Amino acid sequence: xxxxxRNPRGEGDRLRAQLLxxxxxxxxxxxxxxxxxxxxxxxxxxxxxxxxxLHFQNREELFRAVSEECFARxxxxxxxxxEGIDDPREQLNAIGHAYLRFARxxxxxxxxxxxxxxxxxxxxxxxxxxxEVFESLVNVVRRCxxxxxxxxxxxxxxxxxxxxxxxxxxxxxxxxxxxxxxYVKLLEERVVG
Amino acid sequence: xxxxxRNPRGEGDRLRAQLLxxxxxxxxxxxxxxxxxxxxxxxxxxxxxxxxxLHFQNREELFRAVSEECFARxxxxxxxxxEGIDDPREQLNAIGHAYLRFARxxxxxxxxxxxxxxxxxxxxxxxxxxxEVFESLVNVVRRCxxxxxxxxxxxxxxxxxxxxxxxxxxxxxxxxxxxxxxYVKLLEERVVG
DNA sequence: ACCGTAAATGAACAATGTCAACCGAAACCC
DNA sequence: GGGTTTCGGTTGACATTGTTCATTTACGGT
Numbered sequence: 001x002x003x004x005x006r007n008p009r010g011e012g013d014r015l016r017a018q019l020l021x022x023x024x025x026x027x028x029x030x031x032x033x034x035x036x037x038x039x040x041x042x043x044x045x046x047x048x049x050x051x052x053x054l055h056f057q058n059r060e061e062l063f064r065a066v067s068e069e070c071f072a073r074x075x076x077x078x079x080x081x082x083e084g085i086d087d088p089r090e091q092l093n094a095i096g097h098a099y100l101r102f103a104r105x106x107x108x109x110x111x112x113x114x115x116x117x118x119x120x121x122x123x124x125x126x127x128x129x130x131x132e133v134f135e136s137l138v139n140v141v142r143r144c145x146x147x148x149x150x151x152x153x154x155x156x157x158x159x160x161x162x163x164x165x166x167x168x169x170x171x172x173x174x175x176x177x178x179x180x181x182x183y184v185k186l187l188e189e190r191v192v193g
Numbered sequence: 194x195x196x197x198x199r200n201p202r203g204e205g206d207r208l209r210a211q212l213l214x215x216x217x218x219x220x221x222x223x224x225x226x227x228x229x230x231x232x233x234x235x236x237x238x239x240x241x242x243x244x245x246x247l248h249f250q251n252r253e254e255l256f257r258a259v260s261e262e263c264f265a266r267x268x269x270x271x272x273x274x275x276e277g278i279d280d281p282r283e284q285l286n287a288i289g290h291a292y293l294r295f296a297r298x299x300x301x302x303x304x305x306x307x308x309x310x311x312x313x314x315x316x317x318x319x320x321x322x323x324x325e326v327f328e329s330l331v332n333v334v335r336r337c338x339x340x341x342x343x344x345x346x347x348x349x350x351x352x353x354x355x356x357x358x359x360x361x362x363x364x365x366x367x368x369x370x371x372x373x374x375x376y377v378k379l380l381e382e383r384v385v386g
Numbered sequence: 387a388c389c390g391t392a393a394a395t396g397a398a399c400a401a402t403g404t405c406a407a408c409c410g411a412a413a414c415c416c
Numbered sequence: 417g418g419g420t421t422t423c424g425g426t427t428g429a430c431a432t433t434g435t436t437c438a439t440t441t442a443c444g445g446t
Contacts, residue, residue, distance in 0.1 A: 006410090006411080006412090006423095006424060006425070007423095007424065007425095015424080015425090032309075034402095037401080037402060037403080038402075038403060038404085039401080039402070039403085047424095047425075047426085048425070048426050048427080049402095049403085049404090049426095050404075050405085050425085050426070050427085051424080051425060051426075052403095052404095053403095053404075053405085054423095054424070054425070058403075058404075059402095059403065059404090107309075111309065113364075114360060114361060114364040114365070115364060116225075116300075116304065116363060116364055117364070124365075124367055126365075127365050127367040127368060130365060130368070131368070153371060153375075153379055154383075156358075156370065156371065156376075157354060157379065157380060157383060159357070159361075160353070160354050160356075160357025160358050160361065161350060161353050161354055161357060162357075163353075163357040163360065163361060164352070164353025164354060164355075164356040164357035164360075165349075165353050167307060167356065167357075167360055168307060168352075168353065168356060170309060171306075171307040171308060171309055171310070172307070172317075172319075172320045172323060174317055174320040175320060175323070175324070175327075177349065178346060178349065182346075183349075186346055186350065187350060187353075190347075190350060190383050190384050191383050199392095199393060199394070199441080199442070199443085200392095200393070200394095208393085208394090227433095230432080230433060230434080231433075231434060231435085232432080232433070232434085240394075240395090241394065241395050241396075242395095242433095242434085242435090243394080243395070243396080243435080243436085243437095244393080244394055244395075246434095246435075246436085247392095247393070247394070251434075251435075252433095252434065252435090387446100388445105388446085389444105389445095389446090390443105390444100390445095390446105391442100391443090391444100392441105392442095392443080392444105393440100393441080393442085393443095394439100394440080394441075394442100395438105395439075395440065395441085396437105396438090396439075396440090397436105397437095397438090397439095398435105398436085398437090398438105399434105399435085399436085400433100400434095400435095401432100401433080401434090402431100402432080402433070402434105403430105403431095403432090403433100404429100404430085404431095405428105405429085405430085406427105406428095406429090406430105407426105407427085407428090407429100408425105408426080408427075408428095409424105409425085409426070409427090410423105410424090410425085410426100411422105411423095411424090411425105412421105412422095412423080412424100413420105413421085413422090413423095414419105414420085414421080414422100415418105415419085415420085415421100416417100416418095416419090
């Protein structure tokens with residue numbers, strides 16, 4: 001690994017970004033998280049395997065960082081879907097669709113979000129980011145005219161309903177789910193109907 | 194690995210059962226599926242690593258078999274919880290609790306059920322077993338007096354709601370879920386209320 | 387006693403995550 | 417400008433993993 005393009009002084013963090021990008025890209029392509037190995041990621045970034053340890057404590061931490069990135073992307077997809085819609089129920093519908101679509105189109109990115117973490121960090125930035133995305137969902141629920149103290153609970157039910165379908169559809173492709181359209185409608189009708 | 198207790202002729206399949214049991218037990222204890230390695234399992238069974246390949250095509254297939262076993266256990270837990278209860282809504286409640294309890298008490302066993310399979314078998318016995326467990330849930334829903342054509346959909350919603358909570362609670366321990374009691378009640382009230 | 391064959395082993399390979407030691411050049415000091 | 421530090425990175429090694437192939441053991445019918 002004779003990396004000629006070494007980063008200039010004080011900007012070593014650039015490699016961190018490159019590694020993150022490489023890992024994220026590989027996760028999008030290969031979709032088998034095991035194949036996103038330290039060596040594969042560093043190879044892709046054009047550096048030696050151990051260079052990763054200059055910027056991440058270990059592979060797990062790299063994945064945590066990827067996870068944050070993916071949470072942000074999911075959040076963006078949901079926000080983008082709700083944009084330009086006034087009726088909160090229609091917003092919910094659009095958000096539900098965007099959620100399932102994201103999970104279907106980026107299975108690797110979605111899966112990494114809900115991976116078990118072996119050593120959960122105390123100040124879990126990732127959980128915090130997930131919370132943010134969730135909060136925005138609750139806000140839409142709140143505008144649906146449900147009792148204010150129920151908005152959180154209903155938000156949870158919606159999220160779990162979406163995650164459940166996303167996860168199981170990916171793990172058990174044979175299961176005869178209602179199609180996404182019907183499912184989202186069904187779910188939201190029951191929860192905030 | 195001088196295994197003195199070699200299995201008698203024609204009963205080599207007994208090792209298969211032992212390996213399955215070993216893997217299942219380890220998954221219950223360690224809860225990190227990666228640590229349930231071929232070598233660890235065979236070591237536990239008192240046999241050489243390659244002996245596994247006499248009974249399973251590869252590690253993946255071992256996990257699929259474990260998964261079937263765990264589906265059966267989950268199904269048994271749910272059935273056991275419903276036993277002796279007449280009112281279908283109370284049955285649902287008990288089933289929901291049993292489901293979440295199983296996931297909480299046996300996170301390894303639960304996680305293996307919904308793992309992504311890289312090479313999904315065409316005749317997926319596992320999906321079939323999952324379907325059976327699910328069918329029994331739908332039957333209870335049916336007895337709740339919901340329109341017959343809705344029972345399947347509501348069953349899906351219930352299952353997804355349960356799975357969602359089980360999965361996310363395990364992946365994001367920090368998330369402020371309603372406790373299990375309240376969650377189950379909430380979910381079932383909304384879906385079959 | 388013998389021998390086919392079912393049951394299992396052993397050595398080996400490539401790939402992985404990670405550690406400890408090392409290197410090269412860019413930036414600072416005088 | 418020459419010397420020194422230190423940032424950004426590499427080398428080499430180790431233990432462990434899944435898996436293959438060739439080999440060995442011992443059961444059980446003859």
